[in-house]
Amino acid sequence: MLTALTVLGLPAQAEPPPPSGPAVGTPAYLARDLKNLADAYGRIIGPGGQLANPAYLPALVKEATLLSATQLLNQAANPLRPVISAGQLVPGWNVGNPLRAGWNGTRGVSTTISFLNRYGALLRGTVYAPKPGARDPYTGAALTGPFPGVVITPGSIQGSEGMYVWLAQDLAERGYVVLTYDVQGQGTSETLPHVGGTPFPFCNPFAKPVDGNLLGCPGVPFQQLANFTTGTTDALDWFLSPANPYAARLDRTPDTETATPGRTGRIAIVGHSLGAAAVSQLQGTDPRVAAVVALDKLAGKGDTSAFSAISGGNTNTPVVPALAIQSEYGFAVTPYFLSGGSSIIPSGSPKGPDPMRERRTGFDDWAAAGVDSMLIVPRASTHLEYTDIPYVLPASRYGQALTSSYVQLWLDKYLKHADVDAALLGTSFRYLEPRGRGVWSPITLDRAAGLSFYYCSAYDVRSHGTELRNPDIAGVGGCS
Template sequence: MLTVLALVGTTTTAEADGAGDPQPGSPAYLARDVANLAAAYGRITGPGGQLANPRYLPALIREATLLTTTQLLTQVATPTRPVLSAGQLVPGWNVGNPLRAGWNGTRGVSTRVSFLNRYGALLRGTVHAPRPGRRDPYTGAVLEGPFPGVVITPGSVQGSEGMYSWLAQDLAERGYVVLTYDVQGQGTSETLPHVNHGALPSCDPFAEPVDGNLLGCPGVPFQQLANFTTGTEDALDFFLSQANPYLDRLDRSPDPRSATPGRDGRIAIIGHSLGAAAVSQVQGTDERVAAVVALDKLQGPGEEGAEGQPADVVPEVPALAVQSEYGFTVSPALLSGGSTLLPAPGLPVPTRERATGYDDWLAAGKDAMLVVPRASTHLEYTDIPLVLPASRHGQALTSSYVQAFLDRYLKHAPSTEALLGTTLRYLEPVGGGEWRPVTLDRDANLSFYYCSAHSLRSGPLAQGPRQVDGDLTGVGCSE
């Protein structure tokens, strides 16, 4: 029997379910908002967070030193593949959560990989898979392959694959084969293309742009949507090729119970930030994709995508949208009248997160779920050491929902119970090879400013009655 660590939110149960909420501008409202602002730094300052765990700093120094040395040696060994990125130049940038050291070979297995994208640039990544003979750490069931697949596309502004290994590992040890990778120009992937696929980098910046690139030098600059859409597609190509070291564990059989008529694959794509805009787009055109998860934010048809770039989206597959209250900075409620990236005077609008893509999925008749973690920021989904705001339990909540969502749409869990329950379980690394069980109360860990919602079929995936709740915690949204 697992020992359960109960977690208490920053508000009372009455506040969590919307009953008796304080009036905007009142002392109680301001006090609650201040508590929420402080909770947005919980990953660093909260109980058990990075500063409070004595194992964290020694593990960070050890893992960052090892990783930085390995990256430098790799660059020396491949001089014609120059990497000019924060992930290469800033020590520890790619380390992720150092408390997860030792996962490979114990809880699961992982192998570093590299592959060429369509422009000849070398992309690097990692494939994670279940360890043979391992049991599901939550249910105790033996993990028997072959397994569904997942490809995770990072966020922009120099997001790197190491920042997302937490989710890849969580999924792999529950029976998924997962690829994380760096898009061109980020992490440890090559910065420049080889348009003629020769030994040296080459391109013509004055040539006609291709595949949505901004310039004639494909993949340059790295901060453009095309890097993430083509990156996702090229990563899928590699994932399904003989070059994937765990291809034999990947379930490539047709899925007769697919939720999307005409699509019978068993692969999900997950993206964060500009990666979320990319996977929102790719799911509509790539028939290999059976489900999509967007981490801040899901994009709908005709919407302005991340970093102001236009989204070209057709909802086709079930979507899970995990979206944040704050952007890169944390703003008081009285300045939350705009988007997460562009705060403006005004109170939070409860339906804000529904409007970025979730409602478009509903209009298209597709299964969808929207989750807004309490005190969450745009950096929830990236493991970054000792800097930038993120809540204490945003990753735990997110991983729990992603696991349940993919179990439903890739493994065909018989019901939506795991998605709609009010208690979530998670195993959190605390260092020294120890993973500690945590229990999360759903309502205490979802936003009291913005609605979470779902529209899911409760019967067989392509039919049956639809369960709809437009406001899981009662913050004032309509159905």
């Protein structure tokens, strides 16, 4: 009898390959670790990276100048909506990848939008959608709609929506309507609330806190989980309202093939960093959500990591299929003997990295609950992998491309119910990478080369009624 695995062309037992690599502390191990440290700056110094691409700097200067001027004009036109953020004050902060300029109107369509959150603060964002009459750039299939929806919540510490344009555009040109937005106090969204419906920005920090806010001044400070949970909920409310200029293109039909009983919508939420903590929480409580993607990190019910402590601890219940993309390094790139604790707050680990470190934050909880889940740890990846930042901060050369490939397939499986299992569990991926001046070049991503050799990548999903499980995709060892 054929199993689902053999139908997919995969080994019948999906056994992990035997672990390979040099012993901890040997010269070969040290040399491999040093190369991994260097590769964590690949987006800047790698082949075809920011420094090697002659189109990058001219595009950055042009787009940063235009965007900064536009933001200043918007602030001048809205003096009662003060934006006091890095995205407003630092030229080019919100640009994202300037090589993607020209996407709107050629590969897809996008529209800038704004809406009031529950505290009266003005949040700004962008909606992306397929271009009318367009075809999928990978398959050539016509994109007819209506389309599933995706809401992307940014990371904290002044993450802005422009840093996530890469994922929004990639999804939109493949048949999704996508919202990116700035939470209150970040990017180009307003800093202060308008308590009591007043037109003037005002709050009383000594009032009783609401909705999990740290102070009685809702949304202030920006660096708190409440901004990201309420921000995601308010963004979903607006996204599904008639105010969305692409509301008519959203697929509102009940999902009869849903992977989660009772969840019949066709909406996914994606979050990065503190945004990932927020969507990990909301997937368990918001009935509109059918799938979730957490970009460093998925936060489960039993997560006791240092990252969990930052967001106040987690008691999240796995409900919908979850894709976790997690990183080897945090904001800093550190050698293997400082890999203990968490990528966000590293500590000593003289015996080498713990292969299970990234599994414990959320994937194991999803797998134990019997909810479809997948964990991908790109090699040499950092916490900044999922944000486009020029020249300075570390990120690997192809981690973002690998991430986008997995996100596209994950949402195709759980929102479109496309037969993509062979591709999702496959060993290579095609990706169209922007090179500037309107050129998108095809590249091939090799899974074996792209995954971490330090930390477990894994999956536990259902295909045609059969469970497909692999606790150690890359053969790291110690991942049972």
